[in-house]
Amino acid sequence: MRSVTLRVNGGQHALTLAEDTPLLFILRNDLGLNGPKYGCGLGECGACTVLVDDVAARACCLPVGLVEGREITTLEGLGTPEKPHPVQAAFIAEEGAQCGYCLNGMIMTVAALLARETQPSDATITEALRYNLCRCGAHVEILRAAKRAMQMMAP
Amino acid sequence: MTEPRTTADYLATGSQLAVVRDKLGATSPDDVEIFVIVSGDGRVTAFNGHVDLGTGIGTALGQIVAEELDVAFPRVTVVLGDTERTPNQGPTIASETIQISAKPLARAAATARAALLARAAERLAVPVSDLSITDGVVTPPVPDNRALSYGDLIGDDRIILRIDPEAPLKPVADYRVVGQKAARVDLPAKATGGLVYVHDVRVPDMLHGHVVRPPYAGVDVGDFVGTSLIGVDQSSIADLPGILAVVVIGDFIGIVAEREEQAARAAERLRVTWKPIPHLRDLTDIPTALRENPSTPRELSHRGDVEAVRAAVAQPMDRTYVWPYHLHGSIGPSCTVADFRADKLTLWSGTQNPHMLRADLAKLMGMDEGQIDIIRLQAAGCYGRNCADDVGGDAALLSRAVGRPVRVQLTREQETAWEPKGTAQLMEVRGGLDAAGDVASYDFSVRYPSNGAPLLASLLTGVIPPVPMVFTMGDRTAIPPYSYGALRATAHDMAPIVRASWLRGVSSMPNSFAHESWIDEAASVAKVDPIAYRLRYLHDPRAVDLVKAMADRVDWVPHTEPGTLGGEGDILRGRGFAYAVYVHGQFPGVPAAWSAWVADVEVNKTTGDVALTKITVGQDSGLMINPAGVQHQIHGNVIQSISRVLKEEVTFNQIAVETKEWGGYPMITFPEIPPIDVLMMDRQQEPPLGVGESASVPSAAAIANAIYDATGVRFRELPFTPERVRAGLEAAGITSPPAPMALPAPPPAKKRGLWAGLGLGLAGLVGIGTLALPIRSAMAPIAGPDPTLYSASTIARGKMLAALGDCAVCHTAEGGQPMAGGLPLETPFGTIFSTNLTPDVQTGIGTWSFDAFKRAMRQGIGQDGQHLYPVFPYDHFTKTTDEDLEAIYAYLMAQTPVVATIPANKLAFPMNIRPLMAGWNALYLKTGAYQPDPARSADWNRGAYLVEGLGHCSSCHTPRNALGAEIASQRYAGGVAEGWEAPALSSLSRAPIPWSEGELFTYLRTGFSPLHGPAAGPMAPVIHELQALPDSDLRAMAHYLASDLPPVSVEAEKVAIDTADARNAGAMLPSAGPGGRIFQGACAVCHAPTAPPLFGVKPNLAFNSNLQSASPDNLIRTILGGVPKPAVANLGPMPGFGPVLSDSQIADLVRFLRRQYAPGQPEWADLDKTISRLRATAFHAGP
Ligand code: FES
């Protein structure tokens, strides 16, 4: 156990914990954030995606010790129902989810994509989402949402 | 005000109108279920016993209530499946919610509307027929401008009404809300992290639980279930913090901890012994397994004399169709919070069947149902019975054990292995055509080994017996929709072989695969167009309309033989049709929406890959309450079902389910999604039909028929993987078999550990050692460290040098204080514990003088005159200058002393005789500081000093002789470190792109070379330590190490990069085989150069020398254990796959990687043995 300071959604959090604890558990259990979800713990599904310094990261297998001092953003930090981030707004408008368990990962992955590339091609979008799984088959609506987000954010 | 929790709370509320129904078997007038409440503030709450499985039924039900009550849709809140508040409407199965349970809800809303209208009529003294309602406001005809809202009409009254079965429902023509797109009400919260899923429930005082499951993963029938536990060794987790309880009941084991990661870690680590588990039926041969499973025939339909007609047919057509085991595959493994108090159990659950779960829990806990309250929350889409209920039993037991609320989260591997599967199914048709090509006889039988999957905790604890239980659900759509001459349909009802329960399209999807494939085969035999042939036997007018509309939609070109769509190169094109109506519920069941598919495919005849180029799907859903929602449902069904048909299959080992994660169970990914065209029949005047599953049902046959159309080859077993299709095409002579693979390599020479072979040679040393040198003298102790002796800068330099020497790497125990020793070092002659290097006077080096320290570093002799073992690399450290040795000494003595007694070494005779090492020293030790080579540059000499001295690189990267000494003639030819291969750094390196000075520096500086890979295994901590050194020193080391290497030519590097690109692209092809699919699903996200950036590096396997090596050990070790602690934080970690991949899955993966990335190298032999050896030595198998 040691003390770790985490920067999450613009706030600072001092915690005492084992540094091999997966970041996901800290975000969910210590900070009470519901956006990132546990899906596999192996980096395979994307449900736990957060941004670390604006790059997507799979929080389920990211020991918290590795992200000390970095800026972590979760779905909650992206926007709120009143002031959604454009990617969130696009997913709501296109109904880019059924059960929505994968939704966090989809939104965060698209947000990371659009942060590094403003006009990705269709192939780039599908490739960026390839490693995010959805059992409900909401893929069509998710792709529409990604494209709508791209248009909304176009420079 | 807190939200009312129970029916009684609701009914006690004033100022509202509630519409209720007497409970089944009610004994008092208060024993009611509520359907609709109109509150005095104008809000409307609707209650439904079903749950939203992610299909948006909450939205549709809200629309129905809004419509019948004439309020705007946003005023309505829908409360779903919750034992205390909602009506018991049975489990949420299939497509019943809208079709069946919406009816009483609509009637309840109509009852409320009628009552409110009657009140208004009285108050306004206007006949009801003259009143109109707009969004809950009742108005008389103009010019009268009075108006009364529902709230006004209710006032302070508390009105309770029974549902009036005669309450008038609105004519469809008047619908304003139903039939329109309604925005999903749940999405804004879901998209911003505000929605509380069951996974997100946190209650005060809550603890975390994890379970440990028995080895018979996914099996729930047999004497051994609940009785296989031998023992739980609690001492195996005694050192872990936060553990509050280990609960063991029968084969049920659960751990409760303060924190989730503590519970998870303990569950992984807990040592449990189990009795041997009996073998499972061989499920690689599903037809035999299902035929041999005991069954009872049940005739579902019989028309005409099937046997006689069959005996006389002109063209017999007996066919067998095989369906594999599928997963429900929820993305979120099941989770529940349970709170057990004296006489009450509260459960926050994602169950699909709250009322059924309550009954199960009552039995498990020995409670009355009335003492159990289940609060139902959104879970991950499950599409049937997954572990959502099981985890409720687990949590209830754990909460009872600790008397506090406990949240239990199943792991991915537990959910996957233990979820009741969507069952394998066997469909057999004995049939035939008459001389005119008409179907004369169709004798269909189905085997569906699946039931309701009894609550796992009840089975594991022995509360219910693990006996075979039969559910009769194999009959759905077992009767084909066609009017064949003689027809018989039989369900062979049977108990499950492995845990299995309903999954979307329950038995109907496989049955329709058979019906729709068979009729396609018959059409082809009869030389009739497949759609025209179906229409001969299809008489249901709405079905016929749908089929014809679909033919129009796709411009269907009638044809009587396959191959009409041609293709080019390796590609063959085809188009297939299938039609089905999903019949659900108790036999004979209720038809849901009609559905038809046209699948367009491209089959690659060389690889066997089937690419879907377009899916057109048509559906007659009757009235669509929310057409946008219906379309969404259709998309979901299409995508999920093509995934099942093309890719999915659960695998088994001899005793249990093997599949535990997504690499071994690939689901469809975004790049594979074909364009989907949806045709929705306009039937808004007809009653609504279930739309949750119908569009899945024709999928398999449509695709099989399309593959037949493309290739002329018929596939009757799912999934249509490239291997299966390729094999089928080969058997049909359409494609030729592949060239044989490279032969396996001869078994590698026996491995040596760092000190392997030493035992052998040591015997000889006995003589040399004892004769040659006596025990050395002890060095006088000093009183203790003198902090004034050395300057801060000397100490700082010493710290850096100690890092270069990796002192802390060996002298720090797992979880121990730095430098306090105690790390066990395994050697062939026993275990040596590293010593305490902190300046504690009792247990550390506090009394060591500098001279004593220098002698240890130079000669390997301790303060007491005893020889040290050369696992301590004094043969390298001896090269260090006096000045540097003194700095290291200064640093060590300046540390905070730690009292740490080191366990005694566990060595056997004669190795426990330390003087033997004197002999070793006489042979191999050249003492004395490094002497610079005047012919070389200063940089080179600096590098040599660091590398050969404190850096001691060659102690791992050079092979050793039988006495454990480095072989001078093979310097840097590669050695072994802690069982890992330390690759060659000389020209013998197998790196696809040879090391250069620049890459060596990058690697030493950052722990990662893009052209080679990251530091892992024992190299990771080395790099971590090197971070203390300045660039200049690392450059010197790289310069020295590269000085003997051949230069890397630009052209050669370009060729290597191009080759790597091609290999990486090939690794992502659908035809990569089982190992390739594991790579794509589990590894590619971090290893495919095309994958999007993720925190950490993307090691390119095409450049990785471990794949080129003669031995697979490093690769296998990395797969098993991952890289939990990268050398440098920003490299990112790699999870270990040991607990989730079986030996044979890892063998598939490793074989694939070798073929794909080292095609010139021979295959690795004996992979299975190597994997189980490495797993046994270093890693525990998972649950
Ligand atoms: S939960 Fe992290 S990737 Fe699946």
Ligand code: FES
């Ligand atoms: S919407 Fe359910 S998993 Fe994607």
